[in-house]
Amino acid sequence: MPEPGLGTRPHAPSPSPSLRIRLAVDTDWPAIWPILSEVVTTGETMPYDPAMTSESARDMWLERPPGQTVVALLDGEIAGTAKMSANRPGAGAHVSTASFMVASGTRGRGVGTALCRYALTWARDKGFASMQFNAVVETNTAAVALYQREGFQIVGTVPRSFHHPSHGRVGLHVMYQEFTRDS
Structure with a gap:
């Protein structure tokens, strides 16, 4: 079986054979x-x-090395994107983080799962000890379920810290997956 977080999990959408992930370019x-x-x-x-x-989003989303931004191509078209980097500098630089966005018309087709698995592989290959998501909106049940399928745990929830347009103030989960127990 592949490393934890990268194997096939129950109820995970099967990525399309035409799904490919590559580095984002300008x-x-x-x-x-x-x-x-x-x-x-x-x-x-x-x-x-x-x-x-668009300019401020570009500055925020396109990671500079050693971080990375990728796109997911579905049938040759960009269907999603992810960025990954160290979660914090200095003494926290052994923990990675990632963010994902998938086009609404391609959700449910395995794009998010493929991007998450890519980010986990990237983080392990770069020698990170773990991955942490700092702000997963608790009402984003599809993302929470995906991350849990891929081995993340909710380690805390900051209550009423996100203003959702229809649910009002909801919590933000901190989600975490440890790769090693090395110090």
Whole structure:
């Protein structure tokens, strides 16, 4: 069986054979921006400013090395994107983090699962000890379930810390997966 967090899990959508993940390049931004814009302006799953501009979003989303930003191509079209990096600098740099956004028209087709698995492999390959998600909106049940299928645990919830457009103030989960027990 593959490493924890990378194997086939029950109820996980099977990624399409036409799904491919690659490094994002500058010319991908015109296809990435509509995905980010839609997710952020909907205001249901990501704690970003809905008024962010394409320029500010680009500066925030496109990671510089040693971090990485990727796109998921489904049938040759960009269907999702992920960014990954160290969660914190200095003494916290052994913990990785990642964020994912999937185009609404391609949800449920394994894009998010494939991006999450890619990020976990990237983090392990880079020698990180774990991965932590700092702010998973508790009402984003699809993401919470995906992350739990891939081996993450909810280690805490900050109550009423995200203003959801229809549910009001809801909690943000901190989710965590440890790769090693080395110090």
